[in-house]
Amino acid sequence: MNIDGKTTVLGVMGDPIGHTGSPAIHNFIADRLGDNLVYVPFHVRRNGLAAAVEGAYELGIRGMNVTVPHKQDILQEVAELEDSALAIGAVNTIVRSKSGYKGFNTDFSGFMRQLDHYSIIVYNKPVIMLGAGGAARAVMYALQKIGASRIYVLNRSKAKAKEEFGKLPNVEILGFDEWDKIPGSEKYICIQCTSVGLAPLSNECVIKDDDFFDLVSVGVDLIYVPSETVFMKKIKERGNKAYNGLRMLIYQAISSYEIFMDKEVDNDIAEALYEKLDS
Numbered sequence: 001m002n003i004d005g006k007t008t009v010l011g012v013m014g015d016p017i018g019h020t021g022s023p024a025i026h027n028f029i030a031d032r033l034g035d036n037l038v039y040v041p042f043h044v045r046r047n048g049l050a051a052a053v054e055g056a057y058e059l060g061i062r063g064m065n066v067t068v069p070h071k072q073d074i075l076q077e078v079a080e081l082e083d084s085a086l087a088i089g090a091v092n093t094i095v096r097s098k099s100g101y102k103g104f105n106t107d108f109s110g111f112m113r114q115l116d117h118y119s120i121i122v123y124n125k126p127v128i129m130l131g132a133g134g135a136a137r138a139v140m141y142a143l144q145k146i147g148a149s150r151i152y153v154l155n156r157s158k159a160k161a162k163e164e165f166g167k168l169p170n171v172e173i174l175g176f177d178e179w180d181k182i183p184g185s186e187k188y189i190c191i192q193c194t195s196v197g198l199a200p201l202s203n204e205c206v207i208k209d210d211d212f213f214d215l216v217s218v219g220v221d222l223i224y225v226p227s228e229t230v231f232m233k234k235i236k237e238r239g240n241k242a243y244n245g246l247r248m249l250i251y252q253a254i255s256s257y258e259i260f261m262d263k264e265v266d267n268d269i270a271e272a273l274y275e276k277l278d279s
């Protein structure tokens, strides 16, 4: 890295921020592409978000990723919103425009690219989603956009899931103990969007009844630490494929990078990142 008077500054804002893997990913891509930039972590507290965004703009920071707890609050601080970010109601990427920053949601595009990578065809297929939080929102937007036929959302709080997705015509909301209401005549793509199973509580799965997994033809867990969750194990034990969320993480970063730098990142960089980060 060679910092000079023309170095572009990018970063990630969050609280906490010490654990973030984004600087390693973005600086790796910049290094590979020979881009003159630096990507740094910014510890921004909730009540400092507006001042941080204003200050970043004045300092000429080209773009930033936005993580917990700011993904929703940042909507109030941007000058423009891309359609998917508006529809999802969450922003994880901001890039400077003439009048301020423009907000994007690359969790959504990262998820789409992950499905594509694994050749998981969602169009006209029935899907089961576990969870109804922030990550699930981006997943639901993707599933609707691709055209899943029917989506069963299982969540601990049915009321919250109904509030999030209850108005969508092809969605049915169930509790985790009601999974047997899902017709057994079909097999389902299952997307695990809860935080259950995330390290250090790695031996947990939000679905306790093993018979549930007979419904699943292929599974995607958004969790990537550990690299094989209990959810994934149960699917694989039945001879089916299951993937973790590492590629979604990589692709959301690549999508952000492409927006920041207005250029395409080749897939060999995605593969190199996967090799570097897969444990």
Ligand code: ATR
Pocket: 130, 131, 132, 133, 134, 135, 136, 155, 156, 157, 158, 160, 161, 193, 194, 195, 196, 206
């Ligand atoms: P994220 O941004 O990662 O999606 P979130 O918005 O806090 O985080 O959502 C977490 C999801 O995991 C929710 O679906 C949550 O269920 P509730 O909506 O009922 O809160 C789910 N979740 C978290 N801890 C859980 C637990 N112990 N058992 C079941 N579900 C859990």
